[in-house]
Amino acid sequence: xxxxxxxxxxxxxxxxxxxxxxxxxxxxxxxxxxxxxxxxxxxxxxxxxxxxxxxxxxxxxxxxxxxxxxxxxxxxxxxxxxxxxxxxxxxxxxxxxxxxxxxxxxxxxxxxxxxxxxxxxxxxxxxxxxxxxxxxxxxxxxxxxxxxxxxxxxxxxxxxxxxxxxxxxxxxxxxxxxxxxxxxxxxxxxxxxxxxxxxxxxxxxxxxxxxxxxxxxxxxxxxxxxxxxxxxxxxxxxxxxxxxxxxxxxxxxxxxxxxxxxxxxxxxxxxxxxxxxxxxxxxxxxxxxxxxxxxxxxxxxxxxxxx
Amino acid sequence: xxxxxxxxxxxxxxxxxxxxxxxxxxxxxxxxxxxxxxxxxxxxxxxxxxxxxxxxxxxxxxxxxxxxxxxxxxxxxxxxxxxxxxxxxxxxxxxxxxxxxxxxxxxxxxxxxxxxxxxxxxxxxxxxxxxxxxxxxxxxxxxxxxxxxxxxxxxxxxxxxxxxxxxxxxxxxxxxxxxxxxxxxxxxxxxxxxxxxxxxxxxxxxxxxxxxxxxxxxxxxxxxxxxxxxxxxxxxxxxxxxxxxxxxxxxxxxxxxxxxxxxxxxxxxxxxxxxxxxxxxxxxxxxxxxxxxxxxxxxxxxxxxxxxxxx
Numbered sequence: 220x221x222x223x224x225x226x227x228x229x230x231x232x233x234x235x236x237x238x239x240x241x242x243x244x245x246x247x248x249x250x251x252x253x254x255x256x257x258x259x260x261x262x263x264x265x266x267x268x269x270x271x272x273x274x275x276x277x278x279x280x281x282x283x284x285x286x287x288x289x290x291x292x293x294x295x296x297x298x299x300x301x302x303x304x305x306x307x308x309x310x311x312x313x314x315x316x317x318x319x320x321x322x323x324x325x326x327x328x329x330x331x332x333x334x335x336x337x338x339x340x341x342x343x344x345x346x347x348x349x350x351x352x353x354x355x356x357x358x359x360x361x362x363x364x365x366x367x368x369x370x371x372x373x374x375x376x377x378x379x380x381x382x383x384x385x386x387x388x389x390x391x392x393x394x395x396x397x398x399x400x401x402x403x404x405x406x407x408x409x410x411x412x413x414x415x416x417x418x419x420x421x422x423x424x425x426x427x428x429x430x431x432x433x434x435x436x437x438x439x440x441x442x443x444x445x446x447x448x449x450x451x452x453x454x455x456x457x458x459x460x461x462x463x464x465x466x467x468x469x470x471x472x473x474x475x476x477x478x479x480x481x482x483x484x485x486x487x488x489x490x491x492x493x494x495x496x497x498x499x500x501x502x503x504x505x506x507x508x509x510x511x512x513x514x515x516x517x518x519x520x521x522x523x524x525x526x
Numbered sequence: 527x528x529x530x531x532x533x534x535x536x537x538x539x540x541x542x543x544x545x546x547x548x549x550x551x552x553x554x555x556x557x558x559x560x561x562x563x564x565x566x567x568x569x570x571x572x573x574x575x576x577x578x579x580x581x582x583x584x585x586x587x588x589x590x591x592x593x594x595x596x597x598x599x600x601x602x603x604x605x606x607x608x609x610x611x612x613x614x615x616x617x618x619x620x621x622x623x624x625x626x627x628x629x630x631x632x633x634x635x636x637x638x639x640x641x642x643x644x645x646x647x648x649x650x651x652x653x654x655x656x657x658x659x660x661x662x663x664x665x666x667x668x669x670x671x672x673x674x675x676x677x678x679x680x681x682x683x684x685x686x687x688x689x690x691x692x693x694x695x696x697x698x699x700x701x702x703x704x705x706x707x708x709x710x711x712x713x714x715x716x717x718x719x720x721x722x723x724x725x726x727x728x729x730x731x732x733x734x735x736x737x738x739x740x741x742x743x744x745x746x747x748x749x750x751x752x753x754x755x756x757x758x759x760x761x762x763x764x765x766x767x768x769x770x771x772x773x774x775x776x777x778x779x780x781x782x783x784x785x786x787x788x789x790x791x792x793x794x795x796x797x798x799x800x801x802x803x804x805x806x807x808x809x810x811x812x813x814x815x816x817x818x819x820x821x822x823x824x825x826x827x828x829x830x831x832x833x834x835x836x837x
């Protein structure tokens with residue numbers, strides 16, 4: 220296990236290094252500089268470029284950036300004066316995370332419940348309605364849901380249509396973000412539950428004379444949760460790290476909005492910092508998934524080793 | 527009671543051929559595509575989706591010619607007209623007096639074009655990458671797959687935005703950017719297919735006959751994974767259309783005066799709460815129909831291609 224973890228960790232470092240390299244040179248390919256303003260005199264511009272080290276050659280800048288990142292220094296923003304990247308990410312993370320957590324709290328339990336009901340009432344009108352909802356709810360683009368909510372609910376003055384500040388501002392974006400996840404988990408839970416219900420151990424449980432609730436909750440429910448639990452780390456990290464679309468529509472000062480702003484204004488350090496942040500989140504999530512698999516499902520540990 | 531081995535005359539008569547083969551129907555052999563189509567026809571939601579998609583495609587080509595208005599002609603006498611039969615402004619007009627009927631169908635054409643071409647690029651690149659990785663296996667496969675693992679660590683949206691800016695915003699840039707950020711999934715799928723096909727007998731037979739790798743891939747491997755690849759395409763197209771709309775939202779969509787459904791929706795957002803919600807909702811409805819229809823069709827196709835996967 221120790222050796223496995225070490226190898227895994229080494230691969231994570233290499234992954235991050237490659238990601239830094241690719242995105243660094245990509246960002247440098249962007250036309251223009253962070254200080255594209257005709258009103259800035261030539262001499263001042265040169266000074267500014269020198270201060271941020273942008274006058275050096277690109278390989279030099281790359282080495283400098285890499286050394287700084289290794290030491291935990293992600294640089295300062297070119298756009299907002301005297302603000303370092305870590306602070307900006309920490310600040311913008313809060314709104315994204317709040318909306319994401321709300322969306323998760325709404326969608327995952329509801330999806331699991333709906334999927335379970337549909338599976339247990341297979342072939343009935345309830346099942347068809349749930350499946351229909353799941354298919355359409357997952358296929359409708361999130362921004363359509365977001366603007367429809369804006370029109371129907373904010374348009375009637377029930378809730379604010381955009382911006383950030385009070386708890387009221389959290390509700391609409393959270394619902395808009397939650398819908399597709401709700402549909403996704405409902406569908407996943409239904410198909411998993413159906414599969415588990417067809418397993419031999421459920422037959423055994425039935426023939427032992429166990430009551431229906433015990434069979435459903437103790438045997439079927441817990442086993443159908445396995446793929447849902449293992450899918451959660453990636454989904455959670457993606458959800459809390461901000462949806463660009465939802466943030467854009469509701470004008471929320473979150474990570475997604477910040478990413479767009481920084482890229483459009485060539486704020487290299489912030490864009491790079493955000494790219495790295497997302498990459499780290501993703502890699503960590505995959506790592507947790509791997510560990511979760513062996514924790515949640517002992518069958519994998521027994522059969523495992525090969526994969 | 528002795529058993530008479532010989533057939534007593536008159537007790538048994540030989541059957542004539544007609545009665546003998548009466549129950550033997552002449553079964554025609556069914557090709558893979560016919561089989562898929564037969565199963566797909568039974569999937570009602572998928573059939574409705576095909577109908578929706580065909581209808582929209584028809585309107586995309588015919589719609590702009592159904593009235594006399596031009597997509598980019600501005601007319602300040604008819605600004606923000608509600609949908610009306612008068613003057614054949616069936617979908618109304620926008621803030622510059624442009625006819626929304628023509629603009630919507632032209633926009634849908636651009637969106638569909640972006641979706642289809644980006645998906646096709648994904649397929650081509652994904653197949654080449656996946657087949658090479660899966661077929662050669664070993665170290666090649668290891669390196670190619672690690673590379674994909676690293677690539678998917680960079681969020682799609684960042685790659686897409688960066689590429690669009692670098693290539694200068696335009697339809698071509700958008701298509702390339704979306705394709706570049708989406709090929710990894712296709713490559714993984716194709717590699718998996720190749721790995722499972724590789725051990726089949728017909729591949730072994732072909733190899734023992736001395737088939738060269740290039741011909742092996744072209745003749746034996748690729749035609750045998752058409753099903754899963756088609757299913758993947760029907761999910762990639764709506765993803766690409768969605769991605770294009772997201773780009774429009776951050777100002778990197780199709781440049782003016784052209785329009786896509788994404789840019790129309792984004793433009794319409796300004797007038798959502800100021801009395802002209804139709805400027806947003808008409809293109810949004812068309813886009814939702816296209817995206818939803820493709821996803822539902824993809825679901826049906828997946829069941830039809832491989833009934834074992836049915837859930």
